[in-house]
Amino acid sequence: xxxxxxxxxxxxxxxxxxxxxxxxxxxxxxxxxxxxxxxxxxxxxxxxxxxxxxxxxxxxxxxxxxxxxxxxxxxxxxxxxxxxxxxxxxxxxxxxxxxxxxxxxxxxxxxxxxxxxxxxxxxxxxxxxxxxxxxxxxxxxxxxxxxxxxxxxxxxxxxxxxxxxxxxxxxxxxxxxxxxxxxxxxxxxxxxxxxxxxxxxxxxxxxxxxxxxxxxxxxxxxxxxxxxxxxxxxxxxxxxxxxxxxxxxxxxxxxxxxxxxxxxxxxxxxxxxxxxxxxxxxxxxxxxxxxxxxxxxxxxxxxxxxxxxxxxxxxxxxxxxxxxxxxxxxxxxxxxxxxxxxxxxxxxxxxxxxxxxxxxxxxxxxxxxxxxxxxxxxxxxxxxxxxxxxxxxxxxxxxxxxxxxxxxxxxxxxxxxxxxxxxxxxxxxxxxxxxxxxxxxxxxxxxxxxxxxxxxxxxxxxxxxxxxxxxxxxxxxxxxxxxxxxxxxxxxxxxxxxxxxxxxxxxxxxxxxxxxxxxxxxxxxxxxxxxxxxxxxxxxxxxxxxxxxxxxxxxxxxxxxxxxxxxxxxxxxxxxxxxxxxxxxxxxxxxxxxxxxxxxxxxxxxxxxxxxxxxxxxxxxxxxxxxxxxxxxxxxxxxxxxxxxxxxxxxxxxxxxxxxxxxxxxxxxxxxxxxxxxxxxxxxxxxxxxxxxxxxxxxxxxxxxxxxxxxxxxxxxx
Amino acid sequence: xxxxxxxxxxxxxxxxxxxxxxxxxxxxxxxxxxxxxxxxxxxxxxxxxxxxxxxxxxxxxxxxxxxxxxxxxxxxxxxxxxxxxxxxxxxxxxxxxxxxxxxxxxxxxxxxxxxxxxxxxxxxxxxxxxxxxxxxxxxxxxxxxxxxxxxxxxxxxxxxxxxxxxxxxxxxxxxxxxxxxxxxxxxxxxxxxxxxxxxxxxxxxxxxxxxxxxx
Numbered sequence: 035x036x037x038x039x040x041x042x043x044x045x046x047x048x049x050x051x052x053x054x055x056x057x058x059x060x061x062x063x064x065x066x067x068x069x070x071x072x073x074x075x076x077x078x079x080x081x082x083x084x085x086x087x088x089x090x091x092x093x094x095x096x097x098x099x100x101x102x103x104x105x106x107x108x109x110x111x112x113x114x115x116x117x118x119x120x121x122x123x124x125x126x127x128x129x130x131x132x133x134x135x136x137x138x139x140x141x142x143x144x145x146x147x148x149x150x151x152x153x154x155x156x157x158x159x160x161x162x163x164x165x166x167x168x169x170x171x172x173x174x175x176x177x178x179x180x181x182x183x184x185x186x187x188x189x190x191x192x193x194x195x196x197x198x199x200x201x202x203x204x205x206x207x208x209x210x211x212x213x214x215x216x217x218x219x220x221x222x223x224x225x226x227x228x229x230x231x232x233x234x235x236x237x238x239x240x241x242x243x244x245x246x247x248x249x250x251x252x253x254x255x256x257x258x259x260x261x262x263x264x265x266x267x268x269x270x271x272x273x274x275x276x277x278x279x280x281x282x283x284x285x286x287x288x289x290x291x292x293x294x295x296x297x298x299x300x301x302x303x304x305x306x307x308x309x310x311x312x313x314x315x316x317x318x319x320x321x322x323x324x325x326x327x328x329x330x331x332x333x334x335x336x337x338x339x340x341x342x343x344x345x346x347x348x349x350x351x352x353x354x355x356x357x358x359x360x361x362x363x364x365x366x367x368x369x370x371x372x373x374x375x376x377x378x379x380x381x382x383x384x385x386x387x388x389x390x391x392x393x394x395x396x397x398x399x400x401x402x403x404x405x406x407x408x409x410x411x412x413x414x415x416x417x418x419x420x421x422x423x424x425x426x427x428x429x430x431x432x433x434x435x436x437x438x439x440x441x442x443x444x445x446x447x448x449x450x451x452x453x454x455x456x457x458x459x460x461x462x463x464x465x466x467x468x469x470x471x472x473x474x475x476x477x478x479x480x481x482x483x484x485x486x487x488x489x490x491x492x493x494x495x496x497x498x499x500x501x502x503x504x505x506x507x508x509x510x511x512x513x514x515x516x517x518x519x520x521x522x523x524x525x526x527x528x529x530x531x532x533x534x535x536x537x538x539x540x541x542x543x544x545x546x547x548x549x550x551x552x553x554x555x556x557x558x559x560x561x562x563x564x565x566x567x568x569x570x571x572x573x574x575x576x577x578x579x580x581x582x583x584x585x586x587x588x589x590x591x592x593x594x595x596x597x598x599x600x601x602x603x604x605x606x607x608x609x610x611x612x613x614x615x616x617x618x619x620x621x622x623x624x625x626x627x628x629x630x631x632x633x634x635x636x637x638x639x640x641x642x643x644x645x646x647x648x649x650x651x652x653x654x655x656x657x658x659x660x661x662x663x664x665x666x667x668x669x670x671x672x673x674x675x676x677x678x679x680x681x682x683x684x685x686x687x688x689x690x691x692x693x694x695x696x697x698x699x700x701x702x703x704x705x706x707x708x709x710x711x712x713x714x715x716x717x718x719x720x721x722x723x724x725x726x727x728x729x730x731x732x733x734x735x736x737x738x739x740x741x742x743x744x745x746x747x748x749x750x751x752x
Numbered sequence: 753x754x755x756x757x758x759x760x761x762x763x764x765x766x767x768x769x770x771x772x773x774x775x776x777x778x779x780x781x782x783x784x785x786x787x788x789x790x791x792x793x794x795x796x797x798x799x800x801x802x803x804x805x806x807x808x809x810x811x812x813x814x815x816x817x818x819x820x821x822x823x824x825x826x827x828x829x830x831x832x833x834x835x836x837x838x839x840x841x842x843x844x845x846x847x848x849x850x851x852x853x854x855x856x857x858x859x860x861x862x863x864x865x866x867x868x869x870x871x872x873x874x875x876x877x878x879x880x881x882x883x884x885x886x887x888x889x890x891x892x893x894x895x896x897x898x899x900x901x902x903x904x905x906x907x908x909x910x911x912x913x914x915x916x917x918x919x920x921x922x923x924x925x926x927x928x929x930x931x932x933x934x935x936x937x938x939x940x941x942x943x944x945x946x947x948x949x950x951x952x953x954x955x956x957x958x959x960x961x962x963x964x965x966x967x
Contacts, residue, residue, distance in 0.1 A: 074804035
């Protein structure tokens, strides 16, 4: 019995007997010997451990005996394990190395501003675009508050770093948009066609962009459409200029969705009240509709379709400068269709594929004449269509590096007729591109790539190399440089008449520094751009044009210093000259201002649930052509400086269950006079100012969204 | 006979070791869970230490969902007490990873869904203006889910009450509704019987505190 008792006690108490206590202690530092606190230091597989204190020290006791693994983990650092003997575990020194986490990994940034919800550290969020006062919820108008963009508000397009609006291309999900702006009247620029709510990400690249994109000498506006919606919803909007309604439906399995949207805009009643400079004689009236479909084909695959149709008619008559006392009329009827289908999928371990197809068609019927002179009105018809397809393969190499390559094919037709005399052409355009993002270290990356293109209408090929480097100094700051050659076909109006033209060319050199923290962003960039082979129309059609642009840009955004206030300031200094079209020599072109600055200010009043926005933009005067001056004084006179102050207030509330926003916005609130240039009669005796058609535009609207839960405001006081 | 007895004792001995381990788990967990409602726990450093402890227990046990659950709870609380918004996403990612593990071990759990709702609210805090829609909705959906898994869980009503209390009136918030909801929460707390001493039972003092604000 005694023996059994011995067994019993041995068995019962053996765990206790073995549980001798050993002290484990030491200090954790990083590789620069700075103490690390909050480190979880513990014996692997046991509960025993401790959290390091502010001085990096830790201490605990363990009952584990013999050789054990001691682990130390802290987020942002590589976990570490060492073998220790618990009986001899005091005064350990542990060194943790930085982990290459997303915050520390450098990304290519020279030349580009990115707005995205997905990625951290972006400069602008999609919502910022919508809430920028004076922008009228137009993507391009909001982008114009960023450095590099000009305030050319008398013509449509994004004029970037001494480039024309034609030199900027817009892409949706990688597919080119041939007519991103609605058709315009002379001196009245068309608005962007696409609602900012369609996109989850916007990248505005003012130079040095990737070999993925071609046919843009100056800039690329890359828009990425939203994925599946969070849930089904419907929306209604009502404003002084029109109505819109939409439905978005998410399937039960949350794998597919469809949406339909329609809008109707009629400016005629508004123009009855606010008399514009020109007298409307057709519309303005716009009917728009869009359709989308998205399907998650697998955990990694996504198919997206987007279709857009828009029909508009508008016309104005205005006093004729050529024939005093008479009026001139200009009317345009436009129909535009844009469709785009893309598919993304992961192909096994490291490969991804992207396929896209797109069809678009644009029709403009323009009737213009000088009333009272008994001339036949000019009947101008334009039809353009673009079919495109694109394939891209991406292969990840290691943790960060990747190579991408692919190709695209476009078939474009351009039909043009004046009083039934036609000038048509078609172009087959093929391009191949390849580039690699090579991470030498997580904080030093190089992107090397190239693009080759062939256009049948030019019957010429080009090869464009592109290189950029970026180096991250610490978690927040980085330096980048970029170089690249960019080619673009001349505009259709020149290609149509002269088929001997070749590509225009621009070469970019960019250096930038940026510091992006969670509450502020600072960024500065210097660039030099050389233009070659620009189109000349005088004395004869040729590619003999040339020019340059250089400048310095600054951007500062601060979300912290003033409570509930978010503001940004951008400034651009631009020195550019070019000899193109009918210019007699190299001069500063009429679309370029030397100094441009913007201040965007947004103030949220939580108690009133109201957002107040102010946007002030300034630009020095732009050159204009005065035919009365001798040729050596060409473009030597400048317009007055440009000042604009946009104000907006939006009140957020719920009406029954619908999330509702009331918006009041006024562009150019103080009513400053804005002169963009002058138009002269052919004898040079009379001239008319080019000014906005209404000095200030007042917009009042209401937007309701049903079926969206707003429980988030939990947050505000937690 | 001796042999038989011996082997019996052997078996008994092994069982003792096994219960000793489980007792160690109970012991360690009760110690950590005990002060979850005290204000000292919510000092940033204390939360880090607690998170680390729960993660150590989780790593050693691997088949228990509670350590993962509590680690996530501490991580999400760190989001709310911390000063640096830049760290929220990282903490939320970690909390979400712990909740995934907890949910695999204990699927369709009301308590896990409650924490998921808090994680969504934390992410929202980083940039309410542009994240409001997405994460606000997710926070609401998770609460609904938590309610559908267990309508008797008092923490569901605590979170709903908190949301009503802090939501501006324009967006459907209301002090009086918050008051009713928090009173419901307190009734549920009174009736609530945790499955064990270490099962989630936090929040009652906080509910009382909120109720005074809702008066």
